[in-house]
Amino acid sequence: MIVLTVNGTRHELDIEPETPLLWALRDEIGLTGTKYGCGIAQCGACTVHVDDQPVRSCSLSVADANGTKITTIEGLSPDVSHPVQQAWIAEDVPQCGYCQSGQIMAAVALLKAIPKPTDAEIDENLTNICRCGTYPRLRAAIHRAANSI
Amino acid sequence: MGFIEPKSPAFNRRDFLVATLTAAGGLAVGVNLPGIAGAAPLNGVPWDDAVPDAGEVNAWIVIEPDDSVVIRVAKSEMGEGVLTSMPMIVAEELACDWTKVRAEYASAHRNLVEKGVYKSMLTGGSGAVRQSRVYLQQAGASARARLIAAAAKRWGVPDAECQAADSKITHAPTGRSVNYGAVAGDAAKIQLAAEPVIKTPDQYTLLGKPVARLDTKAKVDGTAAFGIDVRLPDMLYAAVVACPVPGGTVKSYDATAVLKLRGIHSVVPLANGVAVVADRFWRAQQAALAIPIEWNPGAGAGTNSAQFAADYRNALKTGPLQNAKNVGDAPKALTQGDLVEALYEVPYLAHAQMEPLNCTVHLQADRLDIWMGTQAPDITTGLGAKLTGLKPEQVFVHNCFLGGGFGRRAINDELVHAIAVAKTVGQPVKLVWTREEDMRHGRYRPQAAIGFKASLGKDGMPMAIQAQTAVGSIMQSIKPMLDFGAMMGPGVEPLAVEGLVNMPYAIPNLKVDAILKNTHVPVMFWRSVGSSQNAFAVESFIDELAHKAGQDPYKFRRKLLEGKPEFLNVLDVLAEKSNWSEKMPAGKGRGIAIHESFGTIVGEVVEVAVNQKGVVRCERVVAVVDCGHVVNPLTVAMQIESGVIYGLTAALYDEITVKDGAIEQGNFDSYRMVRMADAPRIETHLALSGGTKWGGIGEPGTPPIAPALCNAIFAATGKRVRVLPVKNTDLGGQA
Numbered sequence: 001m002i003v004l005t006v007n008g009t010r011h012e013l014d015i016e017p018e019t020p021l022l023w024a025l026r027d028e029i030g031l032t033g034t035k036y037g038c039g040i041a042q043c044g045a046c047t048v049h050v051d052d053q054p055v056r057s058c059s060l061s062v063a064d065a066n067g068t069k070i071t072t073i074e075g076l077s078p079d080v081s082h083p084v085q086q087a088w089i090a091e092d093v094p095q096c097g098y099c100q101s102g103q104i105m106a107a108v109a110l111l112k113a114i115p116k117p118t119d120a121e122i123d124e125n126l127t128n129i130c131r132c133g134t135y136p137r138l139r140a141a142i143h144r145a146a147n148s149i
Numbered sequence: 150m151g152f153i154e155p156k157s158p159a160f161n162r163r164d165f166l167v168a169t170l171t172a173a174g175g176l177a178v179g180v181n182l183p184g185i186a187g188a189a190p191l192n193g194v195p196w197d198d199a200v201p202d203a204g205e206v207n208a209w210i211v212i213e214p215d216d217s218v219v220i221r222v223a224k225s226e227m228g229e230g231v232l233t234s235m236p237m238i239v240a241e242e243l244a245c246d247w248t249k250v251r252a253e254y255a256s257a258h259r260n261l262v263e264k265g266v267y268k269s270m271l272t273g274g275s276g277a278v279r280q281s282r283v284y285l286q287q288a289g290a291s292a293r294a295r296l297i298a299a300a301a302k303r304w305g306v307p308d309a310e311c312q313a314a315d316s317k318i319t320h321a322p323t324g325r326s327v328n329y330g331a332v333a334g335d336a337a338k339i340q341l342a343a344e345p346v347i348k349t350p351d352q353y354t355l356l357g358k359p360v361a362r363l364d365t366k367a368k369v370d371g372t373a374a375f376g377i378d379v380r381l382p383d384m385l386y387a388a389v390v391a392c393p394v395p396g397g398t399v400k401s402y403d404a405t406a407v408l409k410l411r412g413i414h415s416v417v418p419l420a421n422g423v424a425v426v427a428d429r430f431w432r433a434q435q436a437a438l439a440i441p442i443e444w445n446p447g448a449g450a451g452t453n454s455a456q457f458a459a460d461y462r463n464a465l466k467t468g469p470l471q472n473a474k475n476v477g478d479a480p481k482a483l484t485q486g487d488l489v490e491a492l493y494e495v496p497y498l499a500h501a502q503m504e505p506l507n508c509t510v511h512l513q514a515d516r517l518d519i520w521m522g523t524q525a526p527d528i529t530t531g532l533g534a535k536l537t538g539l540k541p542e543q544v545f546v547h548n549c550f551l552g553g554g555f556g557r558r559a560i561n562d563e564l565v566h567a568i569a570v571a572k573t574v575g576q577p578v579k580l581v582w583t584r585e586e587d588m589r590h591g592r593y594r595p596q597a598a599i600g601f602k603a604s605l606g607k608d609g610m611p612m613a614i615q616a617q618t619a620v621g622s623i624m625q626s627i628k629p630m631l632d633f634g635a636m637m638g639p640g641v642e643p644l645a646v647e648g649l650v651n652m653p654y655a656i657p658n659l660k661v662d663a664i665l666k667n668t669h670v671p672v673m674f675w676r677s678v679g680s681s682q683n684a685f686a687v688e689s690f691i692d693e694l695a696h697k698a699g700q701d702p703y704k705f706r707r708k709l710l711e712g713k714p715e716f717l718n719v720l721d722v723l724a725e726k727s728n729w730s731e732k733m734p735a736g737k738g739r740g741i742a743i744h745e746s747f748g749t750i751v752g753e754v755v756e757v758a759v760n761q762k763g764v765v766r767c768e769r770v771v772a773v774v775d776c777g778h779v780v781n782p783l784t785v786a787m788q789i790e791s792g793v794i795y796g797l798t799a800a801l802y803d804e805i806t807v808k809d810g811a812i813e814q815g816n817f818d819s820y821r822m823v824r825m826a827d828a829p830r831i832e833t834h835l836a837l838s839g840g841t842k843w844g845g846i847g848e849p850g851t852p853p854i855a856p857a858l859c860n861a862i863f864a865a866t867g868k869r870v871r872v873l874p875v876k877n878t879d880l881g882g883q884a
Contacts, residue, residue: 016411016432023431027386032378033371035552037503038584042817045503073371080370088369092361092783095791096228097368098375098503098552123826129817131503131553132228133794135828137787 007075275845504552609698777842792850
């Protein structure tokens with residue numbers, strides 16, 4: 001039995017231990033805010049926090065996540081009040097929006113590790129793909145969030 | 150997508166006179182957007198004529214008793230912002246309080262049964278605003294006039310004495326006022342003697358102002374429901390493995406072993422592959438990968454990209470070429486003056502939209518429900534009917550947010566697979582293509598070879614240009630799924646030569662020829678379509694001519710654009726904003742390009758740095774846009790940024806290549822994307838010419854970026870990139 005605590009709720013799952021965390025979140029637990037984009041840890045659309053660390057959930061097995069505390073986009077705030085979400089709204093970041101859950105989770109983790117990141121540090125740490133090309137607004141939103149936290 | 154150039158919107162004012170309460174309609178129709186309209190797509194309730202909505206003023210507008218305004222959007226939201234821009238157009242005339250507006254998808258089913266009440270629901274050709282602005286304004290104006298008439302009737306005063314603003318009607322002489330919500334039901338029953346005249350641009354109070362998108366909240370809290378997020382009771386999941394060679398089929402497969410695996414429901418043969426159905430997607434996907442399959446590769450067997458490139462180059466020599474444009478006598482003029490020749494080559498490109506193609510269907514004896522992100526719900530409806538034998542009226546498309554489209558979601562190959570599976574499983578099924586399936590079974594931007602010749606006069610200016618393209622036919626490739634042939638008219642397929650035949654420069658002798666030649670690799674609309682490769686060729690070649698003539702590329706273009714004030718204005722603003730005349734340090738360069746597509750002129754200047762190893766870094770892009778008028782300047786800036794990054798990714802890194810008939814790239818490790826670290830600073834400036842022009846904005850940012858980039862690389866290194874992507878040209882070792 002796999003035990004995951006997701007956004008504060010404990011889930012006991014009878015699934016294959018090699019199941020990627022992404023699919024456990026989406027199809028077992030029903031949290032679809034975390035997206036499938038590539039399945040090989042390239043794009044970052046599936047980024048969640050596992051014990052406060054950013055992880056590409058498509059490439060982490062539930063066996064390796066067993067017993068951890070997981071935060072997904074749905075657990076970031078009950079009312080889009082998280083400073084990063086607020087910064088995303090203020091800078092009008094999303095276009096199609098598909099990658100944005102992952103971008104936000106990656107940015108939240110970045111700001112925890114580096115509260116006032118430079119552009120170079122953003123380049124180095126925010127490696128998620130956005131096919132709509134929202135990078136300039138993502139960068140502005142990260143700086144905005146850094147200044148508001 | 151470029152296949153539908155704007156026709157004057159086929160608007161019939163009578164449409165609005167008859168679109169009243171009796172036409173029946175309701176909020177239960179179609180798909181409500183979570184975070185906007187508050188319900189999830191999976192709750193999409195079928196159209197039901199028995200449940201009219203009292204507040205429906207016309208098919209586009211519902212006003213609730215609490216004054217909230219639902220505006221229906223008949224285009225698909227794939228990032229381009231139509232869920233905001235379309236309602237803005239309606240609201241401008243409706244004179245409603247913008248903060249009370251909610252957006253909702255219009256129902257494709259209703260469009261069918263009410264015979265086109267929403268016109269074309271196809272999203273493409275950067276055409277949402279261009280195609281629908283006038284009838285959306287009219288819908289808003291008509292609703293406003295009826296609200297006024299309803300209030301005036303209630304008060305027993307003439308309509309002309311009443312005014313509408315901010316969702317309220319006032320009668321100044323008596324000081325009375327009433328909110329829209331209180332008279333919406335009456336307004337729906339009003340028949341106007343004549344439809345009101347819509348505003349002219351000088352009267353706008355909302356259009357042209359930056360307005361925050363209505364879908365942002367849903368896209369920052371994970372609630373925006375894309376097709377892939379649909380969950381239905383008793384839903385199964387399906388994964389697909391299709392023949393690695395496009396056009397190939399299955400010879401044999403052995404499902405024995407995987408059918409014993411946990412959760413596997415069944416294995417379904419498809420025309421071009423095999424689907425595994427399971428209780429969870431991941432189980433289906435693992436099983437699909439484990440099935441031993443033998444393929445019939447078909448006509449594409451043994452082919453490869455180098456051979457395609459040689460074939461396209463040879464086709465320019467062997468022909469037969471079809472003439473697409475002929476001004477003066479270019480062949481003769483080319484025998485005089487200095488001859489300049491260049492050959493440009495571009496590869497196949499995948500759309501690589503972030504959300505892989507997927508589709509959820511529920512097929513019953515007398516009804517088909519489809520949940521997916523589609524750029525063309527009308528076409529999806531027809532395809533669903535064709536695939537199932539049901540009547541189109543029995544097909545219900547629940548459009549979702551699209552995780553990117555860029556043209557790919559105009560043809561629903563995923564629906565073909567999903568219906569094949571649904572016919573055998575008898576319960577709702579969600580079929581998802583993995584990233585690898587999505588990338589290897591795309592419909593790609595065509596590969597092409599484009600040859601140019603010019604003769605320069607003594608003043609260095611071109612006396613003649615001949616452009617010849619060998620390229621795949623999109624119309625021929627998509628015909629089995631979508632027959633747009635009739636729309637194209639006679640002559641050379643416009644998609645193949647757009648950007649060439651309409652090059653804006655004053656060239657006394659101009660000849661454009663084409664040879665359309667397809668391989669087994671399917672081709673389709675890819676953001677900006679023919680302009681994506683033809684602007685690269687034209688704007689690179691013009692740059693080459695400028696350098697040959699020893700002239701500044703900006704001033705050279707300027708001379709060739711005399712008498713075209715809109716182009717000149719864009720160029721001049723561009724030169725100013727980009728600091729064009731300032732010298733760049735060694736190893737850096739500036740490049741310029743200008744191109745008109747989808748009714749919009751965009752000029753771009755790129756600044757690059759190229760290091761000793763030849764690594765190119767695009768540092769800054771300045772874009773100047775003339776789309777005539779602007780609905781939402783925020784959307785314009787976002788779309789230019791998006792178009793630039795999309796085109797830059799392709800120009801720098803991407804090619805879809807074929808080996809032994811199969812597509813080699815399968816994921817983002819082999820099909821590289823521009824990421825944050827590669828993204829330039831982008832500045833967008835407007836140089837609006839106004840008048841009657843309303844240009845598109847989703848695509849026109851893309852065509853100029855590749856040539857501006859390559860022209861900048863030339864400025865920095867002296868090396869001319871004529872074959873995309875740039876990564877295939879060795880740029881190392883310059884001073």
